[in-house]
Amino acid sequence: MTRAALIQQIKIKKSFLCIGLDTDLAKIPTHLLDHEDPIFSFNKAIIEATEDLCVAYKPNIAFYECYGAKGWKSLQKTWEILPKNCLSIADAKRGDIGNTSTRYAKAFFDEDLSGLGFDALTITPYMGHDSVIPFLDIPNKWAIVLALTSNPGSRDFQNFTNASGVELFEYVLDKVKAWGTPENTMFVVGATRGEGFLNVRQHVPDHFLLVPGVGAQGGSLREVCQYGINKDCGLLVNSTRGIIYASDGKDFAERAREEALKLQKEMQLELESAEIILAQ
Secondary structure, three states: OHHHHHHHHHHHHHHOOEOOOOOEEEEEHHHHHHHOOOHHHHHHHHHHHHHHOOOOOOOEEHHHHHHHHHHHHHHHHHHHHOOOOEEEEEEEEOOOHHHHHHHHHHHHHHHHHHOOOOEEEEEOOOOHHHHHHHHHOOOOOOEEEEEOOOOOOOOOOOOEEEEEOOOOHHHHHHHHHHHHHOOEEEEEOHHHOOHHHHHHHHHHHEEEEEEEOOOOOOOOOHHHHHHHOEEOOOOHHHEOOHHHOOOOOOOOHHHHHHHHHHHHHHHHHHHHHOOOOOOO
16 A cells, blocks of 8 residues: 555545554454454454444554464464555564565565565564665565654663764664655654654654554543644554454444444544544
């Protein structure tokens, strides 16, 4: 999916919602455990219930690879049914030396080789340019680079300040944006960082930001938009637990839709306020 196509979907659906598919067998409704592939059955129901309300889906790869070959099969089947008008993000946080990164890129982007053809992959930039550029070298794919996260340990490194007063995450933003473009590079910025989005936007005003942490993790959609939205929206706000685990009963898909719809309605108001779409 190109940047232009993503922006078009945001305007059509009046939404910039990304739904995380972090499917945990310990949390899905117990009646699904009798299915041949419970993970896929759960994902399929969630996707069918929400695909008109979101513009992206993001399976967290750890929730699949922990089951070995069976988990990878569930992931492949899930990828195959992801709607073509939604950005498909493999949340794998890969990043290694060049020849290894090239193979990670093939694993998630090369459908003919691996059976997976995701649009985007999350990347850790700690090893530098040769751990990121192999993902940027593949046409029509996105690298989503970790920048300013909201996990408890994020401040251990990301807010380290050098003698010039530049924080490490700012340095990462400036370096990485020079390797790619807003057409193939996004950055992860945690929703609970609040006014930190102002600082991020000073460095990457035009790039899309993938924003986890709204909902169950305590992030505020209003605050994210106040400080982070740009003329094209420029945000993909992810919600996982608050949507996919809204119910553990047989109504789980319906309840997931209800929660996704609530967020979509809030997002519509934010898009209208920013004059990205016309007010209804």
